[in-house]
Amino acid sequence: MNFFLKRLVSYTFLSLFIIGCSSTSKSVTDSNKEHDTQNQSKQPNIILMMADDLGWGDVGFNGNNIIKTPNLDQMAKEGVKLTHFYSIGPVCSPTRASFLTGRHYFRMGIWSANKGHLPKEENTIASVLKKEGYATGHFGKWHLGTLSKTISAKGSKRKPEINYAPPAWFGYDESFVTESAVSTWNPAEGRRSKNNPYYLNGVPETENLKGDDSRVMMDRVIPFIQKSAKANQPFVAVIWFHAPHQDIIAGPEYLKMYEGHGQAAHYYGCITALDDQVGRLRKELKNLGIDQNTALFFTSDNGPEGKTPKDRKKVRTAGSAGEFSGRKRSVLDGGVRVPGLALWPGHIKPNTVIDVPMSVLDYLPTVCEMTSAKLPEGRVQDGENILPVLKGEKNVHDKPIPFRHENYACLVEGKYKLIIESEKDIQKDRLFDLSKDIKEMNNIASQYPEKVRDMRAQIIEFLASAKSTHKGGEYNITNYKPVDNWVELGSFKPKKKNKKKLK
Structure with a gap:
């Protein structure tokens, strides 16, 4: 086989190889598209x-x-x-x-x-x-x-x-x-x-x-x-x-x-x-x-x-x-x-x-x-x-569930629910066992001081975290300014309702 014939055979083989690869590639691409769909x-x-x-x-x-x-x-x-x-x-x-x-x-x-x-x-x-x-x-x-x-x-x-x-x-x-x-x-x-x-x-x-x-x-x-x-x-x-x-x-x-x-x-x-x-x-x-x-x-x-x-x-x-x-x-x-x-x-x-x-x-x-x-x-x-x-x-x-409304902050952890009205004053703390007291009528805070202490600490930690977020702490924006100021627990002042005068 002379040089030119050898070269022709080589080119033919190469062309067939390229066409085959292209077909395979197209087949793979089509298959991937179908898979994605x-x-x-x-x-x-x-x-x-x-x-x-x-x-x-x-x-x-x-x-x-x-x-x-x-x-x-x-x-x-x-x-x-x-x-x-x-x-x-x-x-x-x-x-x-x-x-x-x-x-x-x-x-x-x-x-x-x-x-x-x-x-x-x-x-x-x-x-x-x-x-x-x-x-x-x-x-x-x-x-x-x-x-x-x-x-x-x-x-x-x-x-x-x-x-x-x-x-x-x-x-x-x-x-x-x-x-x-x-x-x-x-x-x-x-x-x-x-x-x-x-x-x-x-x-x-x-x-x-x-x-x-x-x-x-x-x-x-x-x-x-x-x-x-x-x-x-x-x-x-x-x-x-x-x-x-x-x-x-x-x-x-x-x-x-x-x-x-x-x-x-x-x-x-x-x-x-x-x-x-x-x-x-x-x-x-x-x-x-x-x-x-x-x-x-x-x-x-x-x-x-x-x-x-x-x-x-x-x-x-x-x-x-x-x-x-x-x-x-x-x-x-x-x-x-x-x-x-x-x-x-x-x-x-x-x-x-x-x-x-x-x-x-x-x-x-x-x-x-x-x-x-x-x-x-x-x-x-x-x-x-x-x-x-x-x-x-x-x-x-796994995570306790936090609440906050007006002058109340709460946490539900398992069967327990704690409601507090101040970050420092514990006198009005209320703890309920929801598995036994769905009406939340029986405050058992005095019976479980350690539970109250632990849940109260979690509430305070949550409030601090929320306050940081409110300032824009997670937004990575220089001089971020929220629309309203943070509302501290206990600072909410309810509207005064007009009372009818007694005749």
């Missing part, structure tokens, strides 16, 4: 639902025999019922901040409802999952800042410009939200709608706002889910219902269901209307063929409105905290222990009940575990991954 489709969809002012005892799965909640009850049968679940905040805005971030609301200066806003520097469930390729949406109440730089909802204590904090800042691709509470029927009308419209992706919405508010919301949730399913993209949807917060109005068909219950029929009716939309949501998940790959959570932002449950005929006091003492605005369990459900087909055993103390602080770390997302670095996490508890693999919450 499969992995993406296997990522669980996450739906996090929360009612507004729904009491622990306002649902069928917790024993209510009047209010019809068949779809939530079915969720309880198919998943796990959490009987010792905390909202963390006894009012709405604080709970919502902790729900999204896994961090205590005092770290962010959200002392109470309509106060402060979610700092732009905070990480949320949406921003974390967005990095993992998730579509992200928020629907319903926002209440974590203003949605306009020029107006704020009637009754809000927030100044529009300095408290501007829209969902788009926190990782949401889509949002359909109000700044504050609206009527549960015809949400664009009535006193609560003043300066408080629904914003669709930052623009005031004017279409399809008549009728039941839960239905109005779900009309936006379902297209978001349909679009994500069509694109084979995992999604996270945060759905914060307005019901049954004031103004409480039920539609005609729901009022008819509760004839004979006076004004309370409105309260009962709007909860059943909410439940119907949960059923509608689940039906759509099944129609789309993604129900088995979707995890759902449900809870409430605090206990029921109203000072006393003496007259259940009145709409304002129609809610039930079950057997617990206290209601909304109270750090007693009736104000912070709320309905809790979790459902994840194939992962959480159906029809189970768990009494381990847990809270909305646990949502972020748990969702990260479920999706293999990374927890934000350099940030204190007050919650923990509770997936092992939900799966029945452990029966303890």
